[in-house]
Amino acid sequence: FMAPTPEHFPPGPMSVDGHHGRITGVHGDPHVHAVPHPVHHRQLSPEQEKKASQVFTILFSCMVLAQLALVYWKKKHRKSYQQVTCFGLWIIPFFFSAELHFYKLLTCWVLWTCGSAHTMYLATRRPLPDKTPRRVYAFFYYMHKACYGLGSAGYCMIMADFFSIPNIFGLEVLFAYVGGILLFFSLYFGILSRDCAEMCTDRMASSMGYGKKHKMPARGYDPTVCLLCGDALSNNWALMNSSIQSQHVDHAQTTERTIELSCGHSFHDFCIRGWTIVGKKDTCPYCSEKVVLRSMFANPWDTQSLLWANLMDAVRYLVVWNPIIVGMTQLTLWEFGLDKI
Ligand SMILES: [Zn+2]
Ligand SMILES: [Zn+2]
Known part of the structure; x- marks a missing residue:
């Protein structure tokens, strides 16, 4: 075994062998390979060994610390x-x-x-x-x-x-x-x-x-308009059937569905969905009566399977945190002067 000086070391991608703190060339320079070498895994000088183990320690602790910090942050x-x-x-x-x-x-x-x-x-x-x-x-x-x-x-x-x-x-x-x-x-x-x-x-x-609660009724009640946006409801058929409450009403010529709540107030389908889901409300926007809205309009971007949620978390991690952690690790190595061996 011959302890090589740095210029003998083949350039190219390197991998840190964690168990022995040794660095091995993965794809050696073809020029180096042309010269027959009896041993591929050569011993490093003690100084290089020390550096390599330092690099490994920093890499490992950065990954673990970043992971712990993320979990803690997410929780807190x-x-x-x-x-x-x-x-x-x-x-x-x-x-x-x-x-x-x-x-x-x-x-x-x-x-x-x-x-x-x-x-x-x-x-x-x-x-x-x-x-x-x-x-x-x-x-x-x-x-x-x-x-x-x-x-x-x-x-x-x-x-x-x-x-x-x-x-x-x-x-x-x-x-x-x-x-x-x-x-x-x-x-x-x-x-x-x-x-x-x-x-x-x-x-x-x-x-x-x-203070939205008391603002709306000031507008005056008009059964032919949507009480949220003030535009006309496309069919008044719903009003004739006011005894049938809290149901979706569809009309052949309707451009937009009209929804009548159990309190008797009518809204456009999209208006009341926006109110319920975006505003996280389960009261009638007009009279503030509590009505069952959450079950009627499930949040489309909320009702996803566990698999989908996990997939999204994985993508978030890969796109956001992975580059940041790798970048910070690189910076730490550079800070310690260990980025080049
Ligand atoms: Zn409307
Ligand atoms: Zn109402």
């Missing part, structure tokens, strides 16, 4: 954790796609940001206009539907590719590529929209709590 202050995660989820892919020239992602990102920024602007106005919950709800609802649909389509395309169905049509490459892009994009923007919806929802729920 869930809201700020969610906000920071959401911010990271939004901004980090922007830098990546700008750096790596992913113009498709960049375009979608800009479009999504414009739409969401506008929606968030609407949601944070005070006092909150009556039509806002409906708009916010509509934006996130259609976003959610679109992401879900496109993601499913992408998944199907990848699966079809896996079972080599597109071979019949000679579209193999296109299928896997488009499917992968669809799945990733819809997953990413779906999660982003969901987090954003949650933040808008919290904000609007607190806005609606501000």
